Amino acid sequence: MSEQLKVYCRNTGRYIDIDGGERLVDILDRIRPTLDFEPLCALVNYKNEDLGYAVYHPKMVEFLPRNSASGRRVYTRSLCMVLYLALTRLYSGVRLTIEHSISQGYYCRLHGDITADAEVVDRLRDEMRRIVEADLRFVRKERLTSDVIEKFRSQGLHDKVRLLETTHSLYTSYYKLGEIYDSYYGALAYSTGQLQVFDLIPYKEGMLLLGFDPADESVPPQPLTQEKMYRAFTDYMQFNSIVGVSDVGELNREVLRNRTSDLINVAEALHDKKIARISDEITARYRRGGARVVLVAGPSSSGKTTTTKRLAIQLMTNLLKPQMISLDDYFINRVDTPRDADGDYDYESLYALDLKQFNSDLNRILRGEEVELPSYNFELGCRQYKGHTIKLQDNGILLIEGIHGLNPELTASVAEDMKFRVYVSALTTLSVDDHNWVPTTDNRLLRRIIRDYKYRSASAEETIRRWPSVRRGEERWIFPYQENADATFNSSLLFELGVMKEYGDEILKSVPGDVPEYGEAYRLRKFLSHFLPISAEMIPPTSLLREFLGGSSFKY
Numbered sequence: 035m036s037e038q039l040k041v042y043c044r045n046t047g048r049y050i051d052i053d054g055g056e057r058l059v060d061i062l063d064r065i066r067p068t069l070d071f072e073p074l075c076a077l078v079n080y081k082n083e084d085l086g087y088a089v090y091h092p093k094m095v096e097f098l099p100r101n102s103a104s105g106r107r108v109y110t111r112s113l114c115m116v117l118y119l120a121l122t123r124l125y126s127g128v129r130l131t132i133e134h135s136i137s138q139g140y141y142c143r144l145h146g147d148i149t150a151d152a153e154v155v156d157r158l159r160d161e162m163r164r165i166v167e168a169d170l171r172f173v174r175k176e177r178l179t180s181d182v183i184e185k186f187r188s189q190g191l192h193d194k195v196r197l198l199e200t201t202h203s204l205y206t207s208y209y210k211l212g213e214i215y216d217s218y219y220g221a222l223a224y225s226t227g228q229l230q231v232f233d234l235i236p237y238k239e240g241m242l243l244l245g246f247d248p249a250d251e252s253v254p255p256q257p258l259t260q261e262k263m264y265r266a267f268t269d270y271m272q273f274n275s276i277v278g279v280s281d282v283g284e285l286n287r288e289v290l291r292n293r294t295s296d297l298i299n300v301a302e303a304l305h306d307k308k309i310a311r312i313s314d315e316i317t318a319r320y321r322r323g324g325a326r327v328v329l330v331a332g333p334s335s336s337g338k339t340t341t342t343k344r345l346a347i348q349l350m351t352n353l354l355k356p357q358m359i360s361l362d363d364y365f366i367n368r369v370d371t372p373r374d375a376d377g378d379y380d381y382e383s384l385y386a387l388d389l390k391q392f393n394s395d396l397n398r399i400l401r402g403e404e405v406e407l408p409s410y411n412f413e414l415g416c417r418q419y420k421g422h423t424i425k426l427q428d429n430g431i432l433l434i435e436g437i438h439g440l441n442p443e444l445t446a447s448v449a450e451d452m453k454f455r456v457y458v459s460a461l462t463t464l465s466v467d468d469h470n471w472v473p474t475t476d477n478r479l480l481r482r483i484i485r486d487y488k489y490r491s492a493s494a495e496e497t498i499r500r501w502p503s504v505r506r507g508e509e510r511w512i513f514p515y516q517e518n519a520d521a522t523f524n525s526s527l528l529f530e531l532g533v534m535k536e537y538g539d540e541i542l543k544s545v546p547g548d549v550p551e552y553g554e555a556y557r558l559r560k561f562l563s564h565f566l567p568i569s570a571e572m573i574p575p576t577s578l579l580r581e582f583l584g585g586s587s588f589k590y
Contacts, residue, residue, distance in 0.1 A: 041089060044077075044096035045069060052089060059085040059224055062097060073097035074228055075108045075221050080553035082108070085224040086174055100228075101248055103502070104553075109245050110140065112172065112223040113162075113232050114469055117142065117243060119212050120161035125154075127190065131468045132243070134267055134461070138255040140471075141267075143240035150241045158241075159234040165212070169227030173210045182206040185215045193467040196283030200290065201564060219470050219561060238264060259517065263461070266522045270463040273304060279528055281465045282472075282564050289566040294529060298572050301528045305578060309341065312521045313348035316454050320354065320431060325454040326400060327432045328356075331439030331515075332458035333508045334382075335481040337525035340581040341458045342435040343588045354431045357399075357424050361436025361444075363408050364392045368415025374503045382507020384438050388417075393447045396434075399426060400448070437508075440515035457519035460526040466564055475505070476561060477526060480538045483558075485582040487541050489590075494541045498551040530579050532568035537583060 040049045046065055058076050062085065076083055077096040082104045089095075098105045114132055121130050121144075129145040144150050179198050185208070186194040194217060198206060208217040211226070223229060231246040233254040247255040274280045277300055279288060288297055319325035330342045339360075346356040364387045365371070374380040391408075398405050404425040408417045426432065438444045440455050460481070462472045479501055486492035516522075539562050545555035573579055580586035 039089065039092055041092065042094045044094060054090050055088050057085065058083065058087045058089065058095065058097075061089070061095065065097075069097065071099040072228075074100040074105045074223055077104065077553055079547070080550055081556050082221050082553060084108070084172065084174060084221040086172070087221075100246070101251055106245070106248070108221050108223055109229065111218045111220055112226070112229055113243060113245055114140070115172065115209060115211050115214075115216050115218065115222065116162050116165050116226055116229060117158065117234070118216055118469060119165055119214050120158050122189075122214055123212075124157055124161055129190070129468065131465070132471055133240075133271065133465065134463065134471050135473065136263055136267065137237070137242060137257040137260050138247075139237075139242040139244040139257060141237060141240055142243055150236060150239070152236055155234055155236050155241050162232070162234065166226045166229050166232075169225050170212055171225050172222040174207060174222070175210060176205055176207045179203050179206040182208055182215075182217075186217075189215060191216070191468070193281050193283055193465075196287065197281070197467055197564065200283055200286035200566065216469060217467075219466060219564070220557070262457070262517055262519060262522050266461055266524050267463060270461065270524050270526070274463055274528065277301075277528070279464070281467050282531075283467065285464065285529065285532060286566045289532060289568060294532070294568050295572050297529050298527075298568075298574075302574060302577055305344075305525075305527070308523055309344050310348050312456060312523060313345055313352055315521060316345075316349065316431070317352040317354060319454060324451040325431070326426075326452045327396070327434060327445065327448060328454045328456065329439030329445065330433060330435045330456045330458060331437060331441075331512070331519075332525075333437065333478065333512050334504050335478040335485065335582070336458045336460055337481075337578040337581055338435050338437075338458050339590060340578040340586070340588060341456070341523055341525060342433050344576065344578075345456070346433055349431060349433075353429060355427050355429050356431050356433050357426060358433045358435065359407065359424070361387060361392070361434060361438060363410045363417070364388050365410045365417065367417065374506065376503060378500070378503055380503070380507060382437065382504060382511050384441055384443060384511055387436075387438065387444075389444065393445070396432075396445065397447055399424060399432060400452070402426060437512055440518045441511065442515075442518070454521075455519045457516050457522045458525050459516075459522075461524040462526045463524075464526075464528060464531070466561075472531070474526075476558065477531065480531070480534050480558065480562075481582045483541055484534060484537050488582075488584055493544065494555060495545045495549060495551045498545070498554045501554075525578050527577070527579055529568055531562070532565045533570050533573060533579065533583070535562045535565045535567045537570075538562055 039052050039054050041052050042049050075098050078093050100109050128148050132142050183195050183198050233244040235242050244254040279285050316325050330338050332338045349356045366388050371379040371386050372383045395405050404423050406423050409420050411418050460477045462474045462477045465471050483494045483497045486497045542555040542559050545552050575587035
């Protein structure tokens with residue numbers, strides 16, 4: 035006879051008696067009438083699990099809708115496996131890579147004797163719809179890694195074989211859907227029938243996989259025009275191919291062969307070259323009478339500060355005299371800062387800045403006046419003046435760093451031809467494997483967790499708690515303007531997650547298991563477990579990564 039257990043359900047605020055071994059979907063059947071949404075997955079002791087998860091011990095459970103942060107990830111991963119099944123049924127032997135998010139979807143490419151033209155994409159979409167209508171189960175399994183390797187090898191999933199052979203776990207979890215096996219680094223839906231809203235459309239040299247629109251869950255989102263972002267991704271994908279490191283298995287292989295120093299040197303040289311090219315563009319426009327103000331913008335932890343400092347050095351080699359301003363010094367007093375939806379201070383808002391004072395100072399500087407700049411005291415939450423003045427000299431150029439640099443409202447008083455805008459973001463092009471990309475957001479969050487812990491005395495729990503507010507601010511105040519950039523700089527480094535593994539894992543361990551942030555800390559630790567560690571000792575002091583790890587030759 036099964037043992038009686040009590041599960042605490044956060045959705046209902048009460049305990050539920052269950053038999054040991056019941057699945058979440060069985061528990062859900064008992065409380066479904068009390069919910070105003072249809073759950074896609076659940077948090078079990080704050081960790082995300084699929085609805086097929088069996089409960090054998092007392093747990094705390096919270097069922098989640100598809101439009102939650104965890105639900106959206108589950109929905110997307112599940113669609114990816116449906117696409118893979120559709121491909122194997124229609125075009126056996128063709129390789130699928132799901133490379134990165136862009137244009138409100140996920141960019142996919144086909145490799146083999148096939149082109150992702152309209153006819154092929156239509157056939158794949160129709161087959162995906164048949165799979166969804168068939169309501170097939172996603173069945174999670176766990177077996178000896180050696181057995182899973184053989185299953186993946188038989189399907190031609192050599193990228194997954196390579197990864198498993200370099201991480202050396204005894205057991206590996208994977209999913210079965212129809213006649214195929216695949217692995218995804220997080221939970222999937224219970225069945226394909228939960229994935230009614232999606233689309234697949236031709237996009238560039240491949241396809242764009244679209245889920246549901248978070249603003250209207252009944253339809254897929256409308257793709258955005260992101261030509262500059264696409265080019266930035268494509269450039270780095272080509273670089274990855276040339277150096278022979280496109281996924282984590284290949285990166286781990288280089289670590290095992292003691293070749294990481296060469297990889298670091300090449301990746302750092304690429305950063306130097308990209309920044310030098312942007313410097314040359316700015317200088318050419320400056321010589322033609324424009325580009326007196328360079329605005330360096332990007333989301334949190336994208337590396338704006340180091341990029342600005344390295345750009346200043348390159349401009350000096352072009353015989354210009356850069357002067358730098360940080361927009362953070364123009365924050366209004368903390369008590370006057372706008373609040374976000376959670377009631378926290380919204381530092382991502384454009385109106386957290388004193389726009390009137392900033393534009394007044396900016397125009398005086400451009401007229402050749404000497405201007406005293408403010409400094410923001412983050413401990414006291416107020417602006418101060420400490421006698422720091424700035425005056426543009428002959429051949430002088432102004433570099434302004436901050437998240438709002440691409441927003442036209444920030445510098446409305448400055449003529450367009452006087453401005454050059456640079457967008458910085460960590461556009462991560464390394465994949466975990468062919469069907470699992472490394473989200474740019476996760477890369478930036480790990481950078482921020484390490485930096486906040488090291489320099490701002492903030493715990494990982496605090497940083498994770500605030501991250502959703504940061505992301506909402508980025509969606510509103512930063513991402514809509516990224517195509518305004520005159521140049522885009524990808525600040526990601528091919529090796530950086532291997533370096534951040536030990537830093538990040540130690541900090542994330544400190545998040546206690548009885549707080550909601552534990553689930554995100556657990557997810558990030560599980561993600562980092564795929565990487566073999568790379569020593570930070572090999573990272574040069576001028577590296578952008580030093581902004582987060584410490585040991586930089588720049589002053590911040």
